[in-house]
Amino acid sequence: AQKITQTQPGMFVQEKEAVTLDCTYDTSDPSYGLFWYKQPSSGEMIFLIYQGSYDQQNATEGRYSLNFQKARKSANLVISASQLGDSAMYFCAMRGSNAGKSTFGDGTTLTVKP
Amino acid sequence: SAVISQKPSRDICQRGTSLTIQCQVDSQVTMMFWYRQQPGQSLTLIATANQGSEATYESGFVIDKFPISRPNLTFSTLTVSNMSPEDSSIYLCSVETRGGPSDTQYFGPGTRLTVL
Secondary structure (H helix, E strand, C coil): CCEEECCCCEEEEECCCCEEECCEEECCCCCCEEEEEEECCCCCCEEEEEEECCCCCCCEECCEEEEEECCCCEEEEEECCCCHHHCEEEEEEEECCCCCCEEECCCEEEEEEC | CCCEEEECCEEEECCCCCEEEEEEECCCCCEEEEEEECCCCCCEEEEEECCCCCCEECCCCCCCCCCEEEEECCEEEEEECCCCHHHCEEEEEEEECCCCCCCCCEECCCEEEEEC
16 A cells, blocks of 8 residues: 655745655555645646656756655655745655556645745 | 646535536546545545546445546546535546556646535
């Protein structure tokens, strides 16, 4: 079975500062993918970044980077230079070799303060 | 990637009625999924919509309550039947294009349902 744990129900960050959102996972699959999604108050789920279990380098997408520590089973999302528009719920998710099923964490609500 | 649209975007319904939500994708996809997200909570998978066969439901969800159709590789519907206030949620359609652990799931904009 797969499990995703996000231990931070809510986070605050000052505009223009960096913030790290935590995600730990558990799986027995040797091959898996880790994903982060952003959900603004409008409700849509926006894909942000992907990390494969065999990737040697941490994934980056613009202001988003993924701090992947395989031995610790963690996949933290780092947002640099926070903007007011980054205020949203953020979900960490995982997919294994069990085709089609993603497991989602409980989410972290990020609030960016001006 | 895939562009996904959902109709309606929101609705307010009376207890005991049914609502059908449509999901349209701009390209053929291998798998389509339906999720429910209750207020303040994470996503819960309702079922996987299979083209040409019955949907595969997750534990706690049944076909009589959530009938699903998938007539082709770009379209699916989810019906929420005999609604109660507990069905008030965001319903999200999601797709994958290739399959496998590296394939990103993309989501539609969601249908925000309120049941009175």
